Amino acid sequence: MTDADIAEVDAILMAAHLVQSSYAKILARNFHLTPDCWWVLEQDGHTVGVVGATDFGPFAHIGLMAIHPSQQSGGVGSILLQHALDELERRGLDSITLYSTDAGLGFYPRHGFVWQGISTEWQLRKRKAHSRHYRISATKDIARIVAVDREVFGGNRSALLAALDGEVPGRTLIAEDARGAIQGFVVAQPKVLGPFMALSKQAAADLLDAALDLEFDGEPRVALPDAHADAESLMAGAGFVPVRTSRYFVRGKAPVQRRDLMYGQAAYSLG
Ligand SMILES: CC(C)(COP(=O)(O)OP(=O)(O)OC[C@H]1O[C@@H](n2cnc3c(N)ncnc32)[C@H](O)[C@@H]1OP(=O)(O)O)[C@@H](O)C(=O)NCCC(=O)NCCS
Numbered sequence: 001m002t003d004a005d006i007a008e009v010d011a012i013l014m015a016a017h018l019v020q021s022s023y024a025k026i027l028a029r030n031f032h033l034t035p036d037c038w039w040v041l042e043q044d045g046h047t048v049g050v051v052g053a054t055d056f057g058p059f060a061h062i063g064l065m066a067i068h069p070s071q072q073s074g075g076v077g078s079i080l081l082q083h084a085l086d087e088l089e090r091r092g093l094d095s096i097t098l099y100s101t102d103a104g105l106g107f108y109p110r111h112g113f114v115w116q117g118i119s120t121e122w123q124l125r126k127r128k129a130h131s132r133h134y135r136i137s138a139t140k141d142i143a144r145i146v147a148v149d150r151e152v153f154g155g156n157r158s159a160l161l162a163a164l165d166g167e168v169p170g171r172t173l174i175a176e177d178a179r180g181a182i183q184g185f186v187v188a189q190p191k192v193l194g195p196f197m198a199l200s201k202q203a204a205a206d207l208l209d210a211a212l213d214l215e216f217d218g219e220p221r222v223a224l225p226d227a228h229a230d231a232e233s234l235m236a237g238a239g240f241v242p243v244r245t246s247r248y249f250v251r252g253k254a255p256v257q258r259r260d261l262m263y264g265q266a267a268y269s270l271g
Pocket residue numbers: 016017064065066067068071072073074075076077078079099100101102103104105106107
């Protein structure tokens with residue numbers, strides 16, 4: 001894939017996912033994080049499919065896989081995905097994660113992916129009162145966050161966090177304890193809270209509450225990486241309701257992550 005493919009790929013994503021809103025902005029951002037991990041499939045001079053991954057170091061995350069509806073179920077998705085997996089393996093990436101729609105439930109297991117669990121997406125319905133324990137502030141010090149995040153996420157998100165900070169300046173919040181040690185962070189994107197991780201449920205609740213003081217484009221959403229009890233009860237207690245589920249798949253070695261401390265994905269396409 002190159003920059004010149006973005007408009008055509010955007011049209012495929014919109015048609016395949018049956019949505020009216022453009023993917024162009026997130027597509028361009030994700031593509032530029034690791035441009036050599038994106039591939040398009042062409043047939044008779046036309047682009048018919050796309051798959052892209054983000055290389056986080058120890059593992060890669062596949063996002064935004066789609067085949068144009070006119071070409072689906074004819075085997076082209078399998079050809080494209082297999083090509084991507086072979087290329088990723090050639091780069092030494094034998095640990096691949098992804099979140100899938102229901103259409104992927106039959107598709108990804110045929111390509112060696114193993115279903116690990118459910119991710120639930122929540123949306124704010126009615127904000128509840130909350131008293132904070134930790135000090136919350138906005139930061140531009142991405143390196144400080146990355147040091148904490150690496151242990152929890154199990155990969156290097158510095159390029160992604162820097163890109164997000166450029167897109168939404170002043171909306172990366174950290175929770176610090178009385179000694180100034182980081183207890184968690186959240187990026188308040190215009191519609192989504194994530195990446196979002198915290199070393200305790202209290203720190204997560206404080207970050208969530210502080211983020212809700214900001215302005216959003218519609219009611220904010222949070223996609224929990226795993227439907228673990230702390231995260232689910234936190235969201236329910238803060239006045240969010242579940243709106244959607246997706247499936248978490250891993251191929252090869254599972255990344256070494258603290259998924260119990262992960263509260264919000266950057267996007268399904270980024271983990
Ligand atoms: C999922 C997708 C990438 C697969 O590409 P494809 O070219 O259709 O894949 P293949 O022809 O190699 O394999 C087809 C298999 O995909 C699955 N599949 C495809 N479309 C499906 C749908 N609408 N519902 C359920 N499963 C579906 C099935 O397992 C199917 O096998 P079958 O036809 O024997 O039942 C493509 O269908 C697509 O873009 N779907 C819409 C967008 C999407 O959901 N993207 C991926 C999720 S992250």
